């Protein structure tokens with residue numbers, strides 16, 4: 001069986017799969033409402049919010065697109081620094097929205113001052129930020145950027161925390177984030193198929209004023225149903241059973257321990273890179289702690305390394321995404337990984353490289 005260390009989907013525990021195989025229940029009834037309610041405190045704590053968590057039966061992109069449709073009344077500023085953040089700009093264009101962007105080189109982070117300068121041009125009512133740009137391993141300065149956006153009244157902030165949610169603390173309410181979203185197949189270690197998101201009151205007010213926000217991804221519908229611990233349409237109930245199990249797992253470990261474990265596991269991979277002279281693609285100070293993106297050394301047979309790692313040891317890592325495919329490789333440490341499982345991966349990588 002393959003061991004998945006790509007940055008999503010990741011390894012799912014047998015206990016999670018067991019939780020997911022509980023008998024099906026109807027979604028319009030007390031049992032489902034109890035299930036829905038049971039995941040709220042854990043999700044809210046991870047997001048640093050008192051706002052309800054909404055459960056969307058879609059991958060993260062469903063909510064990323066929805067955020068544009070629900071919240072962009074004038075013009076959106078997308079902060080682009082890699083595959084996911086760049087694509088958000090494309091999606092805004094596909095929706096026919098007025099959109100502008102800040103584009104930095106892949107591997108660089110977004111500077112809060114650049115956001116300020118751009119917003120000073122005026123006309124924007126929405127900013128999209130990918131907190132942890134999974135394609136490059138760059139973690140952006142969420143607090144710094146949020147502070148800038150909040151200093152512009154009427155500009156809402158949407159944050160993709162898809163690959164940082166539950167790996168690092170996030171303070172949605174304190175930072176004034178208007179929409180925070182995550183996919184469950186990243187650090188929450190569930191199979192793909194669902195996204196979790198939160199909306200500020202201001203975000204819901206804005207959504208109400210948007211005429212063409214559709215039905216399936218209408219944030220106002222999510223808010224209305226959440227009041228009754230429910231979802232607008234039939235949700236992925238099995239995934240919510242899995243989520244319930246993960247929330248219990250997260251609570252049992254404790255958030256501080258969970259964050260420390262992710263940082264420690266990530267440091268092990270960074271140390272492996274140092275030992276082999278493989279440099280981080282992301283700059284010091286903006287490196288993700290849920291995955292590592294390495295720049296391929298000039299003389300390194302990256303494709304052979306990845307192929308042999310899988311063939312000999314069953315480990316799957318990623319050979320780069322989008323336009324840096326083949327030039328970088330990425331290793332996830334999200335989810336349930338331990339020092340022991342990370343060490344086993346490191347031993348396998350060393351074996352493939354022919355070092356003891």
Ligand SMILES: *Cc1c(COP(=O)(O)O)cnc(C)c1O
Pocket residue numbers: 008059060061062084130132133134135160161162163183186
């Ligand atoms: C994985 C990922 C996405 C896309 O998620 P889907 O579940 O494929 O829609 C978006 N943003 C980031 C930062 C991601 O890592």
